[in-house]
Amino acid sequence: MTHDTLLILSTIILLLPLLGFTIIIFWGKRIGATWSGIIETSILGIALILSIIVCYSKLFTFASEELIQIKFTWFDFGTGGIKVGIGLDNLAAIMLIVVTLISFLVHFFSTEYMKGDKRYSRYFAYLGIFTFSMLGIVLANNFLFMYVFWELVGLSSYLLIGFWYEKDSAANASKKAFITNRIGDLGFFIGIMMIFFTYNTLMFDEVFEAIGNGIFPFDSTAFLTATGILVFCGAIGKSAQFPLHVWLPDAMEGPTPVSALIHAATMVAAGVYLTARIFPMLTAGAFIFVAFIGAITAFIAATIAITQFDFKRILAYSTVSQLGYMIMAIGVGAYTVGFMHLVTHAWFKACLFLASGSVIHAMHHALHHLHDHHTDPQDIRNMGGLRKKMPITYITFLIATIAIAGVPFTSGFLSKDGILAATLAFAHLSGGGIYWLIPLFAFSAAGMTAFYMFRLTIEAFHGKPKIKAAAHTKENNFQIVAPLVVLAILSFWIFYSINPFDISSGWLYQKLPAPTTVVPAESQWNHLLPINDKILETQHNSHSYANLFEEEMHHQHGSAMILSILIAGGGILLAFAIYQFKLANPDNLAKQFGKLYKLSFNKWYFDEIYQKTFIGGTVLLSKLMAIFDNYVIDGLVNLSSLITRGISYFIGHFDNIVIDGLVNLSANITGFLGLMLRKLQTGKVQTYVIFVIIGIILLFYWLW
Amino acid sequence: MTINLEHYLILSVILFCFGIYGIITRKNAVMVLMGLELVLNSANINFVAFSRFGGLNIEGHVAAIFVIILAAAEAAVALAIILNIYQNYKHINVDEISNLKE
Numbered sequence: 185m186t187h188d189t190l191l192i193l194s195t196i197i198l199l200l201p202l203l204g205f206t207i208i209i210f211w212g213k214r215i216g217a218t219w220s221g222i223i224e225t226s227i228l229g230i231a232l233i234l235s236i237i238v239c240y241s242k243l244f245t246f247a248s249e250e251l252i253q254i255k256f257t258w259f260d261f262g263t264g265g266i267k268v269g270i271g272l273d274n275l276a277a278i279m280l281i282v283v284t285l286i287s288f289l290v291h292f293f294s295t296e297y298m299k300g301d302k303r304y305s306r307y308f309a310y311l312g313i314f315t316f317s318m319l320g321i322v323l324a325n326n327f328l329f330m331y332v333f334w335e336l337v338g339l340s341s342y343l344l345i346g347f348w349y350e351k352d353s354a355a356n357a358s359k360k361a362f363i364t365n366r367i368g369d370l371g372f373f374i375g376i377m378m379i380f381f382t383y384n385t386l387m388f389d390e391v392f393e394a395i396g397n398g399i400f401p402f403d404s405t406a407f408l409t410a411t412g413i414l415v416f417c418g419a420i421g422k423s424a425q426f427p428l429h430v431w432l433p434d435a436m437e438g439p440t441p442v443s444a445l446i447h448a449a450t451m452v453a454a455g456v457y458l459t460a461r462i463f464p465m466l467t468a469g470a471f472i473f474v475a476f477i478g479a480i481t482a483f484i485a486a487t488i489a490i491t492q493f494d495f496k497r498i499l500a501y502s503t504v505s506q507l508g509y510m511i512m513a514i515g516v517g518a519y520t521v522g523f524m525h526l527v528t529h530a531w532f533k534a535c536l537f538l539a540s541g542s543v544i545h546a547m548h549h550a551l552h553h554l555h556d557h558h559t560d561p562q563d564i565r566n567m568g569g570l571r572k573k574m575p576i577t578y579i580t581f582l583i584a585t586i587a588i589a590g591v592p593f594t595s596g597f598l599s600k601d602g603i604l605a606a607t608l609a610f611a612h613l614s615g616g617g618i619y620w621l622i623p624l625f626a627f628s629a630a631g632m633t634a635f636y637m638f639r640l641t642i643e644a645f646h647g648k649p650k651i652k653a654a655a656h657t658k659e660n661n662f663q664i665v666a667p668l669v670v671l672a673i674l675s676f677w678i679f680y681s682i683n684p685f686d687i688s689s690g691w692l693y694q695k696l697p698a699p700t701t702v703v704p705a706e707s708q709w710n711h712l713l714p715i716n717d718k719i720l721e722t723q724h725n726s727h728s729y730a731n732l733f734e735e736e737m738h739h740q741h742g743s744a745m746i747l748s749i750l751i752a753g754g755g756i757l758l759a760f761a762i763y764q765f766k767l768a769n770p771d772n773l774a775k776q777f778g779k780l781y782k783l784s785f786n787k788w789y790f791d792e793i794y795q796k797t798f799i800g801g802t803v804l805l806s807k808l809m810a811i812f813d814n815y816v817i818d819g820l821v822n823l824s825s826l827i828t829r830g831i832s833y834f835i836g837h838f839d840n841i842v843i844d845g846l847v848n849l850s851a852n853i854t855g856f857l858g859l860m861l862r863k864l865q866t867g868k869v870q871t872y873v874i875f876v877i878i879g880i881i882l883l884f885y886w887l888w
Numbered sequence: 889m890t891i892n893l894e895h896y897l898i899l900s901v902i903l904f905c906f907g908i909y910g911i912i913t914r915k916n917a918v919m920v921l922m923g924l925e926l927v928l929n930s931a932n933i934n935f936v937a938f939s940r941f942g943g944l945n946i947e948g949h950v951a952a953i954f955v956i957i958l959a960a961a962e963a964a965v966a967l968a969i970i971l972n973i974y975q976n977y978k979h980i981n982v983d984e985i986s987n988l989k990e
Contacts, residue, residue, distance in 0.1 A: 868983060870912050870920075877908065 185241050187252050193238050194272055197280060198319045200231045201287075205312035212305035220305035221295045224312050228288040231315075235280040242277035243695050250274075253325045255387060264384055271325025271388070274695050275460060275523065279322045279453075282527055286449035286534045287315040289667035293538050294441045296663035297545055307347060311445070314340040318450035321457060327376045327386040327415075330461070334372070334418060334454065338365045341451050345438040354437040364431040368421020375414030378407070392464045396702035405467060405707040412470035415462050416477075423455025423507045426481040430790050433500040440541035443496060447503040448534035456510045456526050463519050464699045467707045472619075475515025475610070479625040482508030484788060486632035490639070491774070491785040495540050495562045498640050502588065503533055505629055512626060513603040516610035517712045517733050519698035521602030521687065528595035528680065532584035535671035539581040542664050543567070543644065546574060546657040554653055561653075564640060569649040573657045576665045578645045580672035585641050587675040589634035590752045595675050597748075598687040600630065602737075605744035609736035613711040627751055634755030642763040685745060688738065698734075711736065896937035903930035917970045917980040921963065928959045 204227040208220045215223070246252060253271030260266075291311060298307055317340055320333030339362075346358025380386055382401040383394045401407040419425065424432035432452065436443055446452060459474065466474065482505045489501035506529050513522030547561035559566055571578045587596035607623040649655040659665070681690025700714050711732035761767040774781040786792070864875075903926055910923025932952045939948025974980050 867987065870982060873908075873911055 185245060187246075190238060190241055190246070190252055190272060191254050191270065193234055194270060194280070194323055197231045197234045197238065197284065198270070198316065198323055200227050200234075201312040201316040201319065203227065205309045205316065208305050208309035208312065212309060215305075217304040220308050221291075221298075224308040225288070225291040225295060227312070228284060228291050228315065231319075232281075232284040232288045235284040238272070239277040239281050242272055243274060247695075251325075251389065253389070255325075258328075266328060267385060267387055267390075268326050268329050269387070270323040270329070272323065275457075276322050278523075278527060278692070278696070279457060280319070282453070282530045283315065283318050283322060283449045286530055287311070287318075287445060289534065289538070289670060290441045290445045293444075293541065293664055293667045294439070296661060297441055297541055298439060303347070307344075307439070310340060310343045310347065311442070314344060314445065314450055318454060321454050325388055327379060327388070327391075330458065331369075331372065331376060334369065334422070334458075337422070337451055337454055338362060338369070341365075341435070341446060344442045344446075345435045347438055347442065351437065353434075357431075357434040357437040361431040361435050364428050365421045368417050368419070368428050371414045371417025371420075373418075375411050375417070378411045378414065388461060392702045395465055398704065405704065406469075408465070408703065409467040409469040409707070412462060412466045413473050416459060416466075416470065416474055419455030419459045419511070420477060421455070422458070423452045423511060424481075424504050425455070425477050425508065425511055426484055427790070429481060429485065429504045430787075430794060432504055433497050433787070436494070436496040436500055440496065440537060440544055443500070444534045444537035444541065447500070447537055448530040452503065452507055453526055453530065456507065456514070456522070459511060459514045460519060460523050463514060464702045466701070467703045468709045468712075469707070471515050471517060471709065471712075473515070475512050475622055478508045478510070478512025478515050479607075479622045480508070481505070482512060482629040483625040486629040486636070487784050488787045489636045490632060491781060493563050493565055494560075495543065495564050495567075495640070495644065496537075497562075498564075498636060499533070499536050499540055502536075502633060502637065505633060506533065506588070509600065509603055509626070509629070512622065513606055516606050516622065517698070517709065518603060518606030518610075518737065520693055520696045521599055521606055523696060524680070524687065524692055525599035525603055527692070528587070528599045528675070531671050531674040532587040532594075532596055535580055535584040535668055535675060536588070538664070538667050538671065539577050539584065542574065542577045542660050542668065543570060543581075543657075545660055545664065546570075546577075547653060550653040550656040550658075553656060556653060559651065559653065564643040566651045567644040567649075567654050568647045569645070569654060570657060571645040573655075574645075574659045576659060577668060580665075580668040581645070582641060583672040583675050585637045589637050589756060590630055590748055591756075592749065593677050593684045595677055595680055598677055598680055598684070598690070601685075601741075601745050601748050602687045604630065604748050605737050605740045606733075608740040608744050609733060612740065613733060613736050614709065627747060630748055631751040631755040634752040635759045638756050638759035639763055642759060646764060686741070688741075709733070893937055893941040896933060896941075900930045900933040900937070903927075903933065915981050915983055917973065917982050920982060921966050921970070924966075925959060925963070928955055928962075931955060 201224075204224040207215075208224060212220050242252070251271055251273045253269055255267045255269040257265035258268045291308065294307065294311065298304055301307060314337070317333045317336035321330060321337065324330040324333060342358045342362040345361050346355050348354045349358070376386065378401050379391055382399065383391050385391060385394075395408065401411055421428045432447075435446060438446070485501045485504035485508060489498050489505065492498045492501065506525070510522045510525050510529070513519075513525060544561050547567070551557070551559055551561055583594075587594035590597045590600040604623070604626055607626045611619045611623050677684040680692045681687050683689050687693050701708055701712050705713055714731055762770055762773070783789070907923045907926030907928075907930060910926060911920050912923075914920050914923060932955050935944070935948045935952040935955070938944045939946070939952075942948075944951075970980055973985060977985060
């Protein structure tokens, strides 16, 4: 297999979902609903197989080559052409499998879940273009393609979140998602413009090379920091980071498999992926910004998730929290574990969401069976006791819960443990102080994650059915259960590292070395700089680490592991104590922590604050503008029209009286003369003869 | 008393004036035509008088005969016109035939 075949295969993977989209959107009615589902699912199946082939060849056959890419000039623009292309490195190769596998499972799941929907075939078309856009982001090797597919992801998420647009809440949620994303994208776009202005190219490798050669925007590393932060703004929007995280929980209005797709692989992962892509050009300042955004997001979202009652909303906040983890990991410089958490999180979060889809599907059918159309099938206060009714869903959900809580022997433990070690290492190396907040947020979020995930599990699956419908649920059929099993199996440690306690010995870790930073030494963390001979002299061991940070991470590994096990265990025990064994009444606890409870239950009032400040402010500004328009602008326009009318009135009269008068006067004079002279013209020959004779006589008289 | 050129010319002038008077004052087209003939004849008298007393000789006679022939032709054409006018208007009053005005 050569480079060209690899790139051609990647292009085919990219274009397959688009092909499915085109077929279904144009001929969906003719081929029928069932067949469109089958076509799209099998297309994704083919793409998955191709992705596995591509990924395997990239990771093992072409292991020595960092990046295989193709560039071509798309269009000429001013002095130079804009180059685009696709590239394949280890990051992209692994991401290809994540996207196609989850997308395939979601498609497969949806064939049953969406059965009977009136826009069944269109749903699959949308899924297709969603997957296509995400694959485009994965394969892009330049900022332009990245941005184009970035916006396509935004568009397709808009279509899917608002898929049931008859519901107002769904329509509003899709608008909210789209607009919130646009805010982040604005920063992204400005960042891209700054890069293009400075480097005259948008290719990742060329930009990084230029930075390495000491070329900065406006010749200042401060602006390099700003550029990094601006590009990261795109990730804040897409990956639902604080303060733009508000759209993600509302995006639950879309069909549940779509939520699984958005939360696991396609949309929110894009932000983390982008941050990983621009990792080499981030400066110390940008890293701190990224790390704090991630830590704050992880913490806030975890606190909110504790008190929610909607099954999917809890999962949504857990996603926000986990995304915060990934961003934070990249922000502290732990590129590898951050991205690994994206991969492991993709499996168990997809599993959790598809399991929630399974539960909701079953609840919905049970409620439908009982002719109850008012009870919310997503509220965990209506569930309970589903363990016996839906054993497979329960077991898979439990495995994913254990994984997300960070219990040993799961994939989640591996990656989360790495991240926690990284935050500790960062706090140590960066000189402590305010930077200890990051591990503090990280560890407390880990504890809360364990707590609320087990709260959800216990409330929904354990105990006795709380309403009649919950007792009438039954396990779903093969199409729904099979993806759950696949994803649950992928949540075990064995796929990533043989040693369940040490991620750095696993193959995935080895295949994803952090890219070397290109930022000049004075504006980068010392511990992220590559170790050269001078630094090596001060080292007491000769173990080969790429930089001081990785060494420190290794040192912090043991303590981080013990701490994280203790905290996760504490969270789980607390959840069991409160919800399983009823050692404390949750309602009393809620009353006791009244203010905190309300803060968390109302999601820290973010929506209300945004409603009051930004939306209210915008509305107020619009109103002021409207008043300004109505009175000042319209007034000016009316005034000028009034003046013009006045002038015209006078000019009109001048025309009518003076000019027309002159014209009429001359006409009248001519007419009068004509009237006079016509009397000579009698038509009588005899008269003419008289004139002739008079004329002759006069002639004679004068001539003589 | 000898009759010389002045007498002929005075006769011719009187005849001419009568002719013009007839043309202007008559309403009947035939009478107008007759006035015209008088004017022509006064011219003839002039021709003949100048050929007798002036240096015109035979050319004066030829011109007079030519005028007579012309008068005959003119009378024929004019009478034909008058006949047509009569057919159209049922009269030959030249005062009322003023279509030229329009």
